[in-house]
Amino acid sequence: MNQDQLKKLVGEKSVEFVEDGMVLGLGTGSTSEYMIDALGKRIREEKLNIIGVTTSKRTARQAQSLGIPLKSVDEVDHIDLTIDGADEISSDFQGIKGGGASLLFEKIVAINSDKVMWIVDESKLSPKLGSFPLPIEVIPYGSQKIFDRLEKKGLNPKYMIDPETNERLRTDSNNYIINLHLHEIDHPHTLANYLINQVGVVEQGLFLDMVNTVIVGRQDGPEIIQVKR
Numbered sequence: 001m002n003q004d005q006l007k008k009l010v011g012e013k014s015v016e017f018v019e020d021g022m023v024l025g026l027g028t029g030s031t032s033e034y035m036i037d038a039l040g041k042r043i044r045e046e047k048l049n050i051i052g053v054t055t056s057k058r059t060a061r062q063a064q065s066l067g068i069p070l071k072s073v074d075e076v077d078h079i080d081l082t083i084d085g086a087d088e089i090s091s092d093f094q095g096i097k098g099g100g101a102s103l104l105f106e107k108i109v110a111i112n113s114d115k116v117m118w119i120v121d122e123s124k125l126s127p128k129l130g131s132f133p134l135p136i137e138v139i140p141y142g143s144q145k146i147f148d149r150l151e152k153k154g155l156n157p158k159y160m161i162d163p164e165t166n167e168r169l170r171t172d173s174n175n176y177i178i179n180l181h182l183h184e185i186d187h188p189h190t191l192a193n194y195l196i197n198q199v200g201v202v203e204q205g206l207f208l209d210m211v212n213t214v215i216v217g218r219q220d221g222p223e224i225i226q227v228k229r
């Protein structure tokens with residue numbers, strides 16, 4: 001199986017955890033797209049009563065096209081389960097997310113969820129975080145000052161570029177993303193605290209102590225890992 005087939009495998013596997021009546025956080029990205037397709041199919045075929053809370057405009061468009069009823073995070077009193085992709089997962093189940101620029105809404109939905117599930121192909125696993133660039137969302141005003149500070153600190157920042165316009169990418173909230181090319185993150189909690197305390201940083205892509213279940217797409221089938229918290 002290639003990477004795409006592994007993503008489909010875990011996307012389809014994850015919706016087996018969905019129960020009638022659930023409020024579900026719907027992640028963003030190519031793996032989540034497979035999950036949302038499979039969810040749409042289950043809702044249609046089994047006439048399930050599901051409310052979706054989306055994590056991006058892109059996911060909202062897909063869910064709407066499949067007829068999945070949606071509410072915003074502020075309109076629900078709880079979210080039973082959020083299913084989302086991830087860019088990198090360490091051996092102690094910390095994660096980097098935001099490679100698709102949706103980390104802000106993804107984190108808001110995740111921290112308001114009773115349970116969080118990540119679905120990834122096996123290439124996303126690594127002993128330590130950092131091989132995937134760490135995205136941080138910053139408001140445009142003053143962003144160059146943040147960029148300069150990060151550079152001075154040796155964090156190797158680069159603006160995320162929109163491949164369609166070749167300009168700095170704008171998130172759903174009209175902010176910029178700065179990617180930190182770090183290669184290895186020794187102390188994720190310390191780094192997360194430093195980044196979130198920079199004025200102008202809206203959110204950062206380290207998702208720490210957050211996931212309850214990981215489904216990994218492997219050649220011999222999906223592996224389901226329950227993370228002890």
Ligand SMILES: O=C[C@H](O)[C@H](O)[C@H](O)COP(=O)(O)O
Pocket residue numbers: 027028029030031032084085086087096097098099100101102103106
């Ligand atoms: O902002 C994007 C999200 O964090 C995605 O969940 C992450 O980038 C994984 O995406 P994909 O499933 O396309 O690899």
